[in-house]
Amino acid sequence: MRAYLISFLFISFFSLNCFSKDLKIEKVEPMFWWVDMKNPSLQLLIHGDNISEYDVSVNYAGVRIDDIIKTDMPNYLFVNLMIKQGTKAGHFDINFSLDGKTKASYQYELKERRENSAKRIGFNESDVMYLLMPDRFANGNPNNDSVEKLTDKFDRENPDGRHGGDIQGMINHLDYLKELGVTAIWSTPLMEDNQPTVSYHTYAITDYYHIDARYGNNDDYARLSAEAKKRGIKIVMDVVTNHCGSAHWWMNDLPTKDWVHTFPEYTNSNHRKSTTNDPYVSKTDYDKNFNGWFDTSMPDLNQKNDFLVTYFAQNTIWWIEYADLGGIRIDTYPYNDKHGMAVICKSIMDEYPNMNIVGESWLETPAEIAYWQKGSLNHDGFNSELPSVMDFSLFFAMPKAFNEKEGWSEGLIRLYNSLALDYLYADPYNLLIFAENHDTDHIMSTFEGDIDKYKQLMTFLATTRGIPQLYVGTEILLEGKKSDGDGVMRIDFPGGWEGDERNAFTAEGRTEKENEAFDFLKNLLNWRKENPVIHTGKLMHYIPEHNTYVYFRSNEDKTVMVVINKNEKEQDLKLNRFEESMKQFSSGTDVLSGKTYDFSNGSISLAPNTSVILELK
Template identity: 75%
Template sequence: MRTFLISLLMGSIFSLSSFAEKAKIERVEPMFWWVDMKNPNLQLLVHGENISKYDVSMNYPGVTIERMIKTDKPNYLFVNLLIKKGTKAGRFDLVFSERGKKKASYPYELKARKKDSANRKGYDASDVVYLIMPDRFANGDPKNDSVDGMEDKLDRENPDGRHGGDIQGIIDHLDYLQELGVTAIWNTPLMEDNEPTTSYHNYAISDYYKIDARYGSNEDYARLSAEAKKRGIKIIMDVVTNHCASAHWWMNDLPSGDWVHVFPEYTQSNHRKSTTNDPYVSKVDYEKNFDGWFARSMPDLNQKNDLLINYFIQNTIWWIEYADLGGIRVDTYPYNDKDAMAVYSGTIMKEYPNLNIVGETWLSSPAEIAYWQKDAVNHDAYNSNLPCVMDFSLFEAMTKAFNENEGWNTGLIRLYNSLAFDYLYPHTDNIFIFAENHDTGYIMSTLGGDIQKFKHVMTFLLTTRGIPQLYTGTEILLEGKKSDGDGKMRVDFPGGWESDAKNTFTAKGRTAKENEAFNFLKKLLNWRKQNPVIHTGKLMHYVPENDTYVYFRSNAEKTVMVVINKNENAQELNLKRFAESLGTFTSGKDVISEKEFDLTKGNISLAPNTSIILELK
């Protein structure tokens, strides 16, 4: 953010030289706000040299200063405003005085909210989310590849370097994503990350109110959201509350002594998130998970500090309003202070009751993951207020199930067993499900490049319960293993750069195998979009037998039968076992092949190693 001289006044004109002698304000955050929010309270962070010695006043109908908070740091002042219902949008001056003498003014604006903003609908099980790592997707504006003042420059040959993907590149390919059938985009963080190296992932944020200039501007991000919305696509923002960048502007002058967790010597998190529920846990291990640093370049923030957690609540709301967002994803959720994050999620959901927030809950068992979902019945009565969690348990099952033969706890039974623990989740439709993301290997590498296994995985992912998430390149069978390093698991999308020899954004640029995968997903995604039975219909499944998994989705209007046959041999599927779900249906039509199946004969023929999705009649 630019440094503002407080001599810039709305109603009065003062010379720059006279104000330079009086006072200097570096920042006021949030930079502006909105009227008619459900929560009438606004907390302003003011940063400037010795700013805490000043009194603050203002004069605007409907707005009052409730409290001024000083910390142990003289260069910060927190000003709490009360904005009454019915207050008009407009501008006013914050007046800074010392011993009754006006020293400076700072202009502040309250904007009008977008119509029906509070009732915006977030992503849900009717959506398919497409995860994009912007730096690796498409370079729409080469002029911002390297930016003055940003240390990490363009180096596409370096797997850990900046490759030049940006917001314009995403905008340029929204039609491609709409054609595929995507209804929501989750971008890894776009806020500024000014670390000197490995900044392309942007999970070490150096300015929470500014889009990284190598991606574009705040205005570009708002434009992305508007263009996506025209195509029926929601934008999900990735938020990082657990840690910031060592390059964050406030690390040179912290707002308070307890803004970050400080140890006698550098202490990294033990990454033992199970300490949350461990009945035998020691205090030292518990605190090391929550308070230890994620990495040396990522100072661990102290969410117990009320000023800090309120800063993040307001920052998230600011972006939702400013960019007209369709939801939030919160990184490293179980590393944050859990009580503070319950306030964070609860406050945001009160402001936007139909929004959705998903937390990254990278844990192995349903019991551990379910703990973090709102309304879970927990041993300590903890309620996170977090609507949505990420199902890493089902992810792990998917990565193994299709490479194993059927056994007591292997093969397709892994999927069955994982879902059998859904009783632990209070909201089973509101769970993120995925076969790969930016932190894992590509599913096609896990499957050894087998397109039939790929179709099995996608069939399951897109017809079982929850909110399915795809990763960039899923649709064109991109490969790469996590063990090979970031260069293999976070590859550039072929065709996103003018110099690319291959452009897989077009059918002409794809191989026959890639087009087969793309067309399979396109048909399935666009069918799913139109079928609420897959979004919220009742799920009933049957224990896998003979490497074949059968389940049904049903509501009052429709029933769909899914058969995943992983067996290498053709087989006759006896339908008698599924009578409870089949009822009086006599036929079914496969969504992909459009082949008709007669159910009256008591069995159906399954081709080797194929999946079918039958709309029953």
């Protein structure tokens, strides 16, 4: 009897202890929000042990709970708040109670928005975008090269290791980018990637609300944006919605059972994005593209889950508002569920009507790429709500156009043929155009160091329709081939680290050839910046003949004639064929050389392997 009584008292004491133990709130995302957003609804993801057993309440003027949703996972609640227009910024408690007794509180903050935040202008045709990988650009703060809580440590000798580039390194070289003529910076993801190896690219995100500590912190990112804005440069954030990292905190305890796509055994994506529109596609092939994992370390997220869709819409809006961003780039766009992504894009654009979002659309033909741009006339009536896409069709054409000898479908005709299919796009001027990026060979490896081809390509990239995107090192002729390995190809920018043999951020640290390339591009881009005719002017081009491509950009104020000459010898260009575009003009001055060309003789002489940009008069 005594033993029974002792046992009973022990169990009762233990039960009372557990019952009285305070609830620990592990996560509330987003951590804070803003008043007077156009969409008054806010979904909070709340994580804590058995939190679904608790009641939730708030008491703050203008804020009410619209719904509390329990999922099939006991450690999560989704709480939908309604924040009335005119609600004052401030703090309030979210209370969690059991049997009428408060067991925990979370202090939530509503902030004031920046002035004219909703009217912010995203990147557009007037911009030149510069893509960089922060880990490989510049190390501004060696103290954060390795971080105790993050697994992958500094190892600059390892091509696939962390090299120490960071946000401070980017800030330190904003003046360099301004001098070059850059007006927007797209950085590969900066959010935390706590994978044990090869985390430098940061595409396996493990926390969507925190900057990776090896780059800095959230405040550093906001400071980067503010410093860039002072120099007329917009910051474009790389967002990854298709997959997260396998080390993401929620992978140990998913918010819902269908938060990620699972199979009886590991299933990789077949990477067959053509299944999107294939009229004969099998369900198994279709599902494998969209639901298979991008990589063993990258779980595939389910954009058919409404909670996840809202999570990413809010997360992107949170970063735009927090860091005063000038645009969004969405990774691996055609791997996502298209309907879920349309909801995300529309939510962002409804909040910021002048924002721009570009989706990575690694597809070969304009018909496939155009499907993903908002407003395209698609066979199934689908509207992506995605304003811009990456023009991979033109990307594939460019290296060949300048490397090949002329033929019926070779050489410069490739550029013409690609642009001739622009009728498929809802807005061909709002396409991101590029010759290289972090997943491709450096263009100068393709050109084997030929600076004439470089100048011709840069001339085309800066003057045709679309938004030019450069890749870090383009301006100094950096080389690197993907076949050597991603880490080898993604080389460190020379001079970004203390003790580097040379500093290519300065003229003194560049070779004569590198300075020639830098100065050429600098003059070209800064001229482009000041000439709206190149941003939105009408494009008219003429079929390339005799290794020469001629096209015009024109608006009410100006007409510009661009001539790209690939001939090995001096070329006499007859002008009568272009009368439709230049009949009222008698001369043109080359913005690159300053030379004036007289049209009175009916022809102009072009130096071999060169290009001219003529402002017509």
